[in-house]
Structure formats: structure tokens, C-alpha cells
Amino acid sequence: MSVVVRFAPSPTGRMHVGNARVALVNWLFARRHGGSFILRVDDTDTERSREEYTEAIREDLRWLGLLWDRTESQSARMDRYAAAADRLRQAGRLYPCYETPEELEGKRKRQLARGLPPLYDRAALKLTDEEKRKLEAEGRKPHWRFLIERVEIVWDDVVHGEWRFDGAKLNDPVLVRADGQPLFPLSSAVDDIEMGITHVIRGDDHVSTTAAQTQIAPALGAKAPAFAHLPLMSDAGGQGLSKRLGSLSLGEMRADGIEAMAVNSYLARLGSPDPIVPAIRLDELSEGFEVSRLGRAGPKFDLAELRILNAKILALLSYDAVAARLTALSMPRADERFWLAVRGNLEKLADGKQWYAVCHGEVRPVIDDPAFTAAAAKLLPEEPWDERTWSAWTGAVKGATGKSGKGLFMPLRQALTGVDHGPELKNLLPLIGRARALARLGGKTA
RNA sequence: GACCCCAUCGUCUAGCCCGGUCUAGGACGUCACCCUUUCAAGGUGAAGACACGGGUUCGAAUCCCGUUGGGGUCGCCA
Known part of the structure; x- marks a missing residue:
């Protein structure tokens, strides 16, 4: 069976490193197993979804190099969800509820006040046909809930191992809104089935959805896919990512000059026992990649480490x-x-x-001993220069002035570059050229 | 509040299931030295952790109970 995975962002905001990790892990997993990677835009929420975010997400994915084999839009599949909802109704797993959002909120508040978990009480299940007719005559339109079987829910999670959930503590999820709009637990379960998704790799924040999905899929006559729940990352201070996005958004990183492959290199290994190494191609990362090697604890995303990696990546680029x-x-x-x-x-x-x-361009030389740099200037060879010029010249300066080691080269470096550190001067000198070198050794900005 | 998850060097982690081989291993970072007529790279070395408290046991990072801390979920959002 060929592997099929999906990355399913909702176009309600820009991507940050947390989304990027999920996307990357899915992509690497697909690549590793020769499977396909679907970009599925979860845009069933017409009020919050925005086309500009869809495009921004695509742009961020392209930047990372995480190209998709196929793209789908949930908003184009509404008829599929309606059909699935009908089947669930026929199977007796989807039941109509007439509470208003305010009434539900009131119920939750009362439950919380009494120290009870705010679970839906299934009051709608007790409604007689006559009561339902009466409510509808009042103009109330029902929303529809999936009836969770109160049994123990168990799945073998790829990163977590066996995961158990008590069905009795799960809320009956609303699958269809009063206005007929399908909701995420339905659309994503339907799509996972119909698109042949073999592995759902997503964040830990979706475990309760997964618990419901393990019942929705069979109710729809399908087998649930395999699940892998990645622990949520936190920032360097240990705070949840959702609380402060700014500097951890891909858009800002890119604008800040972070290399996409630095982000990929970091994210592909973070949370695994494998060393974080600079990679300049994604296939270096997919080689040997195993979702099961990812840890169960939430790693911290540290920008300082990313910057170090960024420097190492640059040093490798052609x-x-x-x-x-x-x-x-x-x-x-x-x-x-x-x-x-x-x-x-x-x-x-x-x-x-x-x-x-x-x-x-121009550099203001730093000169402590003008006599020395003047002497060195006199010994500057005629051009053409190459990478051997530096040692020939400094050898001559050494002979003439008696200086050596740091005392020889540092004044020259400071005069030529204005700073006390930098790339090897044997490589820089030919690029600086004789005219500039001469001027700078003479103390002139040039 | 309820439920779920997590907890080993600064960071990412190995070890935990199947107690002893762990004076807890590796990588990144840090520091020192070597090398290099700079920086980096490279080499050598060092510092650096089992969250806490009980219990079981001859013996616990590993098993049990509790505590603390962090995260998540509890939407007619996704």
C-alpha cells in the first residue's frame, strides 16, 4: 500500500514554525516512503477563511521547498460532506439538537461551576418527535451531533505508542451547523477516507478529534487511517507557540534573512535523537527519516540555534x-x-x-602604528594579484619590519578591512586591489 | 474545574517497557588548549542532567503512589 499523507492548514492566518514542522514531517514521510503529499486547504469556515492566507501558506510552503503532489480545497467538496452526513443520519449516528449557542454556553457554565466536565448532556436525544416539530415550528433549525459510543477508544499512535481515550468523556462533536455547513471533524474524516490518506500526521492538539475520527470512519464504512501525533513545540522560554507568533512566523524569518533550509534542517531533527546538521537539500533530510524516532515531549524552538545553523548552511552554499x-x-x-x-x-x-x-566599496581603515602600515604599503607588489600575493607581501613586510605573528597581520587586517576579524586575507586581498590597499594603508578611507 | 499528555546536561536527546553492565552515553552550544600569521573549520580536553517526596527492592533514571511544573482539550473554530 502506497503512503498518502496530507497537510491540512486552515487559511485563517500565516504559517509559523509549528505548522511548518507538521508540514515538513508529512512531506519527509511521504518522500521517504515514495508516497504522495497532498496540500488540503481546510476552508470550510467561510467566515474566517481568506484567500490571501491560502496564497500565503502556499508561498511559505514553496519557500521551504515542500511542494505538493496534489492540492484540494474543502470548500469545493461540500456535496461530499452533505452526502456523508446523510449516511450518518441513516445509521442513527447523527442526531439533531436545538439548543442555541447561548443555551449551550449556559449549560457549560453551570457544569463548570459544579466542578463537572463541560460535556454535552445529550438532552436532544430525549426529545420526542412532537417536541422537535414544535421547536422547528418556532423557527429553530437543528445542528447535528455525532453520537459517540461510550466505549474505550484505543489506537496505536506512531509517535506516542498506544493511546487510550474514554469514550464516555468525549463530547458528541457537532458535525453539521444549523446553517448546514459541515464542520472540521466531518470534513476531515470524509476527506481522509475519500482521498485515501494512509497516515494522519498532525499536532497533539488534535487527539480528541482523532478519538472521534476513530468512530466516525467506521460509521461511514471505512477504516480509520494510522495516526501520528506530534507533541506541540514551545518557544525558547517554554511558552506555547500560539501565544507569541511574531518572530516565529515563516514570513518574518524569511524577511529576516533566515535560509529555508536552516528551518528545514532544524525542524527535521528537533525532537529526535539524531544530531541537527546543516542540510542544503531536502533529500538529505528525508534519508533515514522516521516519524517514530520523534519524541513524545514537546521540544523548544530556539531562534539562537537556528541562527547558528543558518551560518553553517551559508558556508555550504555554492x-x-x-x-x-x-x-x-x-x-x-x-x-x-x-x-x-x-x-x-x-x-x-x-x-x-x-x-x-x-x-x-569604502572602508575606513583602523591604524594604530602609521609608520608600520606606511612601510608595509611601500612593499605592496605590483598587480596582477592572486591568493599567493598575501603571503609574498607579508613575508616581505616581516623581513623589513621584524614583526611577526599577530603583531604582523593584525595591523594589516585592521588597516585593510577596518575590523579585527573576517575572511582570510589571502582571498580578500586580490579582491581589494592595489589602489584601495595602498590608500587604506595610508590611512585614507577608500 | 474535569480529562489527556509530558518531565534526563543550557538545548535536542539515549537509557525506562524487560531494575544491577549508568561513577547516566551522544550531538549542539559553552570554556580551555592545540593547529592556523584573524574568524571559522579541524583536533584534544573540561564543566554540565535523572523535577520533588515517599514506597517496593540487596539494588531504582528505570517499578508503584503522591506532589510540583509545563502543555493540550473541553466551540454551531480548525
């Missing part, structure tokens, strides 16, 4: 992989030599600007 972006970041003369010289010293791609200025 010139071709970044050429267009360097130009877009206003570094038009950044060529392969330049990139290879500086890529190991960047946290973000945009940090390249500092070294771009050293090679192609």
Missing part, C-alpha cells in the same frame, strides 16, 4: 545557489571568488555587504 540573491541585495559585483572568500563568515546572507564594502 555561488550559483546565491548569485541572484546577492545581486538583489545590491551586491552586483559579487562574483564566485568573492562568495567563496566570505561565505564562511556570514550569519545572514545580507551580512555579505560588510565584506562587499571591503572589496568593492
